[in-house]
Amino acid sequence: MQQGKGVERRTVLKAAGASLAVTGLGATATACGGGSGSGDGTVTIRYAWWGAEDRAQRINKTIDLFEKKHPKIKVKTDFQPYTDFGKKFNTQASGGNPPDVFQNAVGFLRKYDAKNVLLDLSEQVKAGNLRMEGFRAGLEKFGEIDGRLLGVPVGSNSMALVIDKPVYARAGITPEMGWTWDDFDEAMARVRDRTGRAGDSGMYGVMYLYDLYLRQNGKAFFTEDGLGFTEADLTRWWTKAEKGVASGLFADPKKVAQIKPKSALSAELAGSEFTWDNFTVRYTSEGKSEYGLAPIPTTDGKRTGQYLGSLMLSASKRTQHPVEVAQFIDFMVHDPAVATIMGYDRGVPATTAQYEAYRPTDPVNKAIAAYEETLVTAGVLEPITPHPNGADICEAAFLRIGEELGLGKRSVSDAVEQFFNESKTALSS
Numbered sequence: 515m516q517q518g519k520g521v522e523r524r525t526v527l528k529a530a531g532a533s534l535a536v537t538g539l540g541a542t543a544t545a546c547g548g549g550s551g552s553g554d555g556t557v558t559i560r561y562a563w564w565g566a567e568d569r570a571q572r573i574n575k576t577i578d579l580f581e582k583k584h585p586k587i588k589v590k591t592d593f594q595p596y597t598d599f600g601k602k603f604n605t606q607a608s609g610g611n612p613p614d615v616f617q618n619a620v621g622f623l624r625k626y627d628a629k630n631v632l633l634d635l636s637e638q639v640k641a642g643n644l645r646m647e648g649f650r651a652g653l654e655k656f657g658e659i660d661g662r663l664l665g666v667p668v669g670s671n672s673m674a675l676v677i678d679k680p681v682y683a684r685a686g687i688t689p690e691m692g693w694t695w696d697d698f699d700e701a702m703a704r705v706r707d708r709t710g711r712a713g714d715s716g717m718y719g720v721m722y723l724y725d726l727y728l729r730q731n732g733k734a735f736f737t738e739d740g741l742g743f744t745e746a747d748l749t750r751w752w753t754k755a756e757k758g759v760a761s762g763l764f765a766d767p768k769k770v771a772q773i774k775p776k777s778a779l780s781a782e783l784a785g786s787e788f789t790w791d792n793f794t795v796r797y798t799s800e801g802k803s804e805y806g807l808a809p810i811p812t813t814d815g816k817r818t819g820q821y822l823g824s825l826m827l828s829a830s831k832r833t834q835h836p837v838e839v840a841q842f843i844d845f846m847v848h849d850p851a852v853a854t855i856m857g858y859d860r861g862v863p864a865t866t867a868q869y870e871a872y873r874p875t876d877p878v879n880k881a882i883a884a885y886e887e888t889l890v891t892a893g894v895l896e897p898i899t900p901h902p903n904g905a906d907i908c909e910a911a912f913l914r915i916g917e918e919l920g921l922g923k924r925s926v927s928d929a930v931e932q933f934f935n936e937s938k939t940a941l942s943s
Contacts (some may be wrong), residue, residue, distance in 0.1 A: 555586055557838050562592035563617035564599035569859050576852045580845050587838045607631055610832065615839045618665050618828040620656070624903040626828070627659055633829040634662040638840035645844055650822075651890050653864045656898065657826045665826035666843050669861025672820050672889055673722055674791040675808040678801075681709050681785040682808075689808035691892055695727075698811040702763040705785040715778035715787040716764035718755050719916030721909050723788045725899055726810055727751070729819030734899045740941050741908070742899075745930050752919060752926045759920065767920030776800055790823070791885050792861045795878050805878075807885045820889060821898040825860045862886050907940035 563573065570593040577589045592613055594602055599617075606612045612631060626632045638644045646654045646663070650670065657665025675689065682688075685704040689697075702713025717723055725735035734742040758764040765784040779787040780801030786808070787797075797805040810818040827846060829839045846852055850871030853863045858879050863869045874880050889895055911933055919929040 556588060557586060557835050558588040558590055559614040559833070559835055559838055559842060560590045560592060561615050561842070562594070562599070562603065562613035564594050564596045565617075565859075566595075569593075572856050572859055575855045576846065579849075579851055579855070580842060583845070584838075584841065587842065589842065607830075612830040612832060614833040614835060615827055615829050615842060617668075618657075618826050620665075620823065620826075620898065621901050621906040621909060623657065623659055623664050623828075624901060625906060627662075627664060628903045631831060632664040633831045633833060633836060633839075634664065635666065635829060635840060635843070636661075636663045638836060639663065641837070641840075643837050643840035643844065645848060648848065648865045648867055650862075650864060650866055650869060651895060652897075653822060653824060656822075656824050657828070665828045666847055667824035667826045667864040668847055669792075669856075669858070669864055670822040670824050670886065671790040671792040671861040672822050672886060672895075673726055673788060673810060674794075674885060675786050675788055675810060676779060676794055676797055677786040677806050677808045678779060678782075679804045679806045681705060681711060681803070684709050685785070691809045691888070691894075692815045693809065693811055694815055695811045695813060699763065702758070702785075706762045709785065711782065712765040712778075712784045713763045713786065714758075714765070715770060715784040716755060716759060716767060716920065717788065718752065718767065718920040719913040720788050721912040722790075724748075724751055724912075726819035727813070729896065729899065730813040730817050736900050736902055736905055736908075738900045739902050741934075741937055745934055748930050748933065749926060752916070752929060755916075756919070756926060767917065768922075771917070771921065779805070790861075791882050792858055794882060795858075798878050807881055818889075818894045819896065820894055821896050822886070822889075823861075823898065824864060858882060902941060904937075904940035904943060908937045911936040911940070 561577070563569070573593075574591065577591065581588060592602075603612065603616065607629070618626070623632070635644055639646050644666070646666070649667065653667045653670055656667045657663060677689070682705070685701070685708045687701045687704060689701070705711060705713040721735060728734050728743050728747070733747070736742055755764065759767065765778045769783055770778045773781040773783065777787060777797060777800060778784040780797045780803075782801070782803075791807055794805055794807060810820060812818055827843045829836065829843070833839050848865055848867055850867055853868035853872035856863075857872060858874065862883060863872060874883060915924065915929050915933050915936075918924045919926065924932065
């Protein structure tokens with residue numbers, strides 16, 4: 515989840531967070547794999563990830579440090595931009611040659627698991643090669659599926675409302691924990707009326723925001739094996755979004771599309787935008803204003819539905835070197851020096867040791883840490899929504915169809931029908 519110059523150029527509206535369409539992974543467990551060994555006992559493992567160039571530079575520094583501490587383990591790197599990672603990984607996995615260890619996200623755990631790609635790291639924990647204690651706020655459970663450890667978190671983030679602070683000040687708005695959706699709608703109207711700017715960038719395709727709204731109302735976007743809401747639920751949500759655009763509460767989707775990849779918030783089309791908390795640096799680098807983090811609106815004034823999300827590290831079932839892979843993952847999530855190198859590039863460090871090792875001094879990153887501390891202190895965090903096999907395809911469909919709806923290419927009824935048709939296919943495959 516990306517700070518400094520390394521922040522990934524994407525928002526929730528661009529299929530953030532955890533979205534990457536990877537299909538057709540056909541790897542099965544065998545004795546062969548991508549790593550290699552040598553006559554002197556040196557082992558080479560392959561590590562693949564996606565992200566911006568700055569992330570690659572940071573990770574390469576951590577690898578140099580790892581290799582100094584583990585001279586018999588060499589790490590061959592495979593870095594791809596976000597949009598290219600899935601295609602290459604798919605090809606490698608289908609050909610039986612996936613990387614030994616790779617960056618992963620919750621939306622892909624069950625997909626990769628169903629394709630028999632992921633190594634259960636539980637045995638390495640039992641053997642003492644990988645520690646799963648010392649994680650913040652229950653994150654040690656984040657990569658577990660049916661009691662198997664398929665991913666280890668490297669950082670955390672949560673949904674937030676990023677605001678243009680001077681705009682909110684001119685509108686006389688001070689969001690506080692527990693404010694409701696009615697309060698939010700009133701605030702958007704005040705931004706529109708007092709500043710001449712749309713209140714928010716809009717919520718057509720923000721799947722993770724809709725998930726929080728559903729969770730506040732006793733549902734969720736996904737269940738263990740399907741969708742957790744009805745066509746009537748989505749009709750109400752997208753109808754509200756449509757009315758918000760028509761009334762000027764939300765930014766004009768056509769204008770938002772025109773200024774991409776710049777965000778509607780930093781382009782001064784809107785006074786706020788829902789996204790992941792650690793993306794705040796993006797707005798600071800893109801825009802001219804000062805940006806802050808506001809709480810998620812609630813239905814009842816109490817429950818936000820929030821959880822901590824995370825990028826994670828997973829291992830291939832085909833690896834010839836599970837011990838060395840486990841030692842590498844352990845180093846990446848526990849060693850304090852890694853945190854001082856990575857900062858908040860992949861979110862707030864997942865383990866207490868790394869969290870305490872890196873204390874940001876700049877206002878933006880300090881605000882991100884404070885925001886997550888507030889969520890923990892307030893006791894609003896809940897278990898993450900399940901992500902069944904096919905969740906990534908549903909997420910991509912929600913984004914795409916939501917954008918088509920916003921651009922006037924579909925009616926609400928047509929958009930809802932199309933989304934459910936595509937999701938049914940994705941979740942039944």
